[in-house]
Amino acid sequence: MEYQVLWFILWGLLWAVYFMLDGFDFGTGMLQRVLSRSNTEKRIIINTIGPVWDGNEVWLITAGGATFAAFPTAYALMFSYLYSPLLIILFALIIRGVAFEFRGKGGSDAWERALDAAIFFGSFIPSLLFGVAFGNIFQGLPMDGSGYHGTLLSLLNPYGILTGALFVLLFLEHGALWLALKTDGELAQRAELLSGRIWAVLLFVAVLFLVHTAFATKLYANYLNAPFWFIVPLAGVASLGAVRIFSTFRNYGSAFIASCITIIMIVFTGIIGLYPNLIPSSIDPEHNVTIFNASSGIYTLKIMTAVVLLFVPVVIAYQIWIYRIFRSRVTPQDIEDNREAY
Amino acid sequence: MDVVTLSRLQFAVTSMFHFIFVPLTLGLSLLIAYMETRYVSTGDIVWLRMTKFWGKLFLINFTLGIVTGITLEFQFGMNWAEYSRYVGDIFGAPLAIEATVAFFLESSFIGLWVFGWNKVSKKVHALSIWLVAFATNLSGLWILLANGWMQHPVGYVIRNGRAEMVDFTAMLTNPYGLLKFFHTIFSGYVVAAFFVMGVSAWHLLRKTNQDLFRRSFRLAASFGLASSLLVFLVGDFHAAEVAKTQPTKFAAMESVWETRAAAPYHLLLIPDVENERNSVEAFSVPKMLSFLASHSGDAVVRGLKDFPKADRPPVLPVLAGFRGMAALGMLFMLLTLIAFILSRKGRVEPGPLFLRIMLYSLPLPYIAAQLGWIVAEVGRQPWIVYGVLRTSDAVSRSVSISQVAASLAGFTLLYGLLAIVDIYLLFKFSRKSPDEDTGSIVRTARQEV
Numbered sequence: 001m002e003y004q005v006l007w008f009i010l011w012g013l014l015w016a017v018y019f020m021l022d023g024f025d026f027g028t029g030m031l032q033r034v035l036s037r038s039n040t041e042k043r044i045i046i047n048t049i050g051p052v053w054d055g056n057e058v059w060l061i062t063a064g065g066a067t068f069a070a071f072p073t074a075y076a077l078m079f080s081y082l083y084s085p086l087l088i089i090l091f092a093l094i095i096r097g098v099a100f101e102f103r104g105k106g107g108s109d110a111w112e113r114a115l116d117a118a119i120f121f122g123s124f125i126p127s128l129l130f131g132v133a134f135g136n137i138f139q140g141l142p143m144d145g146s147g148y149h150g151t152l153l154s155l156l157n158p159y160g161i162l163t164g165a166l167f168v169l170l171f172l173e174h175g176a177l178w179l180a181l182k183t184d185g186e187l188a189q190r191a192e193l194l195s196g197r198i199w200a201v202l203l204f205v206a207v208l209f210l211v212h213t214a215f216a217t218k219l220y221a222n223y224l225n226a227p228f229w230f231i232v233p234l235a236g237v238a239s240l241g242a243v244r245i246f247s248t249f250r251n252y253g254s255a256f257i258a259s260c261i262t263i264i265m266i267v268f269t270g271i272i273g274l275y276p277n278l279i280p281s282s283i284d285p286e287h288n289v290t291i292f293n294a295s296s297g298i299y300t301l302k303i304m305t306a307v308v309l310l311f312v313p314v315v316i317a318y319q320i321w322i323y324r325i326f327r328s329r330v331t332p333q334d335i336e337d338n339r340e341a342y
Numbered sequence: 343m344d345v346v347t348l349s350r351l352q353f354a355v356t357s358m359f360h361f362i363f364v365p366l367t368l369g370l371s372l373l374i375a376y377m378e379t380r381y382v383s384t385g386d387i388v389w390l391r392m393t394k395f396w397g398k399l400f401l402i403n404f405t406l407g408i409v410t411g412i413t414l415e416f417q418f419g420m421n422w423a424e425y426s427r428y429v430g431d432i433f434g435a436p437l438a439i440e441a442t443v444a445f446f447l448e449s450s451f452i453g454l455w456v457f458g459w460n461k462v463s464k465k466v467h468a469l470s471i472w473l474v475a476f477a478t479n480l481s482g483l484w485i486l487l488a489n490g491w492m493q494h495p496v497g498y499v500i501r502n503g504r505a506e507m508v509d510f511t512a513m514l515t516n517p518y519g520l521l522k523f524f525h526t527i528f529s530g531y532v533v534a535a536f537f538v539m540g541v542s543a544w545h546l547l548r549k550t551n552q553d554l555f556r557r558s559f560r561l562a563a564s565f566g567l568a569s570s571l572l573v574f575l576v577g578d579f580h581a582a583e584v585a586k587t588q589p590t591k592f593a594a595m596e597s598v599w600e601t602r603a604a605a606p607y608h609l610l611l612i613p614d615v616e617n618e619r620n621s622v623e624a625f626s627v628p629k630m631l632s633f634l635a636s637h638s639g640d641a642v643v644r645g646l647k648d649f650p651k652a653d654r655p656p657v658l659p660v661l662a663g664f665r666g667m668a669a670l671g672m673l674f675m676l677l678t679l680i681a682f683i684l685s686r687k688g689r690v691e692p693g694p695l696f697l698r699i700m701l702y703s704l705p706l707p708y709i710a711a712q713l714g715w716i717v718a719e720v721g722r723q724p725w726i727v728y729g730v731l732r733t734s735d736a737v738s739r740s741v742s743i744s745q746v747a748a749s750l751a752g753f754t755l756l757y758g759l760l761a762i763v764d765i766y767l768l769f770k771f772s773r774k775s776p777d778e779d780t781g782s783i784v785r786t787a788r789q790e791v
Binding site: 052075 | 394397398401402405406408409410412413415416418419420421423426429430431432433434435437438439440441442443445446447449450451452453454456457458459461462501502504506507508510738739740741745749752756760767771777
């Protein structure tokens with residue numbers, strides 16, 4: 001396989017894993033206020049992701065870094081063309097991280113209420129805007145030889161907003177399942193109930209997205225050339241169905257894993273359709289940014305491949321180990337016992 | 343103001359703000375790892391209370407370091423797209439490697455450390471803070487190798503209209519990057535030592551928790567003395583490396599205009615930039631500057647007039663930054679030496695006057711670190727990659743003045759707010775008495791003892 005193709009797959013995988021992991025952090029952050037009935041419950045909710053959100057966010061840094069190292073031109077164009085949405089995402093992520101850490105340290109109700117709002121918006125805004133950004137990349141950005149012709153408002157086109165809504169719903173469902181799995185008693189029941197409601201809306205929006213993709217983007221061209229790949233969007237829909245089935249049997253562990261697969265498959269539905277582009281141009285195909293005209297040299301790609309193959313499995317191993325250590329449900333007793341809890 | 347100036351200003355604001363938190367993380371993680379190890383090996387509760395007390399302050403600081411770090415990676419693409427496109431082939435690699443080998447380790451194990459007190463054995467728990475400390479320092483290595491490449495580019499060729507990597511090992515062993523790495527981490531250790539000594543001094547002056555804070559002070563004093571000596575020693579070699587590879591920066595650091603052999607060092611010096619000379623040069627030490635530049639008193643030091651005006655960095659901030667940093671560095675050696683002597687077991691205790699000095703010296707290493715970065719980055723101008731790419735050619739072409747002005751305003755506002763919250767929380771928690779009851783972990787520990 002050519003190194004560019006390998007790195008295209010890795011690039012897609014890094015983003016997909018990032019959305020799969022930080023996705024439930026975002027969902028949990030968005031649901032904190034809706035699901036809680038007391039301050040203890042609020043604390044329980046953020047403490048379910050307390051030990052892991054930081055490690056999850058590093059997948060974003062790595063996805064960004066890998067884009068930089070493997071496809072510098074794509075990195076330069078994507079980040080400078082999408083300047084405003086990325087800036088807003090950045091501010092939101094900063095506020096979210098600080099809010100988690102400082103919420104319990106201020107010592108007043110007003111402080112906690114303010115930081116709960118920060119957690120909500122710090123989770124909602126990136127979910128929405130990552131969706132908007134990827135929706136627009138799927139569609140292609142208005143760029144040609146003279147540069148970029150879009151604005152923040154032109155990104156908010158129907159397909160961009162639809163993809164944003166899809167991301168928000170995917171993460172809400174993901175977060176609700178996570179909380180059903182990680183909390184106890186009434187709180188867990190509320191999460192279970194809500195996950196069922198979100199699921200219905202998510203299914204509708206997901207199908208709408210897959211249909212609208214046929215009209216708003218050229219993503220399906222690759223699928224029509226090689227229908228085998230239709231297995232990916234189908235697997236996305238099937239795993240979304242599995243979420244429902246597992247939920248009915250109250251097997252929330254499996255439902256959560258199915259939700260992970262849904263996110264990966266939906267991201268890859270877009271990635272496969274993009275190939276060999278990283279950012280298509282919506283106005284001039286001559287100026288598509290492809291994995292071949294945007295990549296680093298083979299020497300660099302070889303070194304990066306060695307680094308990734310050597311170290312990413314180690315990362316996955318210790319992250320799984322840490323997830324296993326924190327596998328039990330978070331109870332009021334837990335946050336009572338640990339003074340360092342959020 | 344143009345896009346280049348605003349983008350530079352934004353990078354300065356965001357990276358200098360980020361670097362308020364990084365140095366303390368570098369050093370304090372090691373000190374806490376040491377404290378917890380002593381607790382695990384001796385079972386002495388005071389070490390555990392120290393771990394918890396300093397750990398709380400560490401976490402407040404750590405969080406801000408993490409969240410403000412993302413900005414820097416994003417900014418290369420957002421504001422410096424031409425730079426990213428031109429050098430990404432070689433510059434992107436260390437950043438991606440940093441995330442993969444170091445940042446993951448740091449961010450994953452900090453979670454285990456904070457939330458894992460009752461979930462893993464004491465040894466595994468102590469191991470997790472060692473991994474955080476190791477990863478933080480490893481992270482610094484990759485970032486400074488990347489920065490070292492911008493200062494002294496190696497292992498690349500210009501091909502296909504950009505810089506392409508041809509020798510990865512050359513980048514890894516770039517003396518500039520390695521010297522800068524050691525200089526930076528040791529300066530971080532000095533920051534941590536002064537932080538611990540300063541906060542301990544406050545408590546010792548109030549005569550609360552004497553045992554805990556005397557122990558903290560003593561530990562930080564020896565750590566600080568070793569680090570102050572090392573940062574100065576490495577700094578000396580680093581300066582010689584700068585003289586060799588970045589003659590314009592070195593000339594600006596010492597305001598040297600004329601090239602000459604056996605150059606003297608002027609203790610007092612006032613530059614007259616307009617007329618390309620120094621209006622005052624006094625208290626000179628013969629041959630000293632040549633010695634600093636190449637460790638030989640007769641060596642030639644190149645002056646700024648040797649270089650076209652367009653290739654020279656601004657002299658004043660580089661000169662002032664360097665002198666300020668070096669003077670503070672010498673002060674740190676003196677203060678940590680006194681602290682070390684006074685705090686040795688069985689000797690005279692540090693008196694209230696010295697404690698007060700150490701309390702008010704707390705911000706000084708932070709200032710020295712910032713000054714060092716001003717020397718490094720302003721001194722590199724007008725280049726973004728020394729001798730290869732000019733800063734003015736590196737900025738994003740598609741980003742407008744209003745976008746950068748808005749983002750700069752946004753960063754200033756948000757970071758200003760974060761600074762207030764950070765300072766408030768650090769004050770609040772550093773004045774608190776260390777927990778008597780450090781949660782259930784102490785209860786279990788007491789049962790074991």
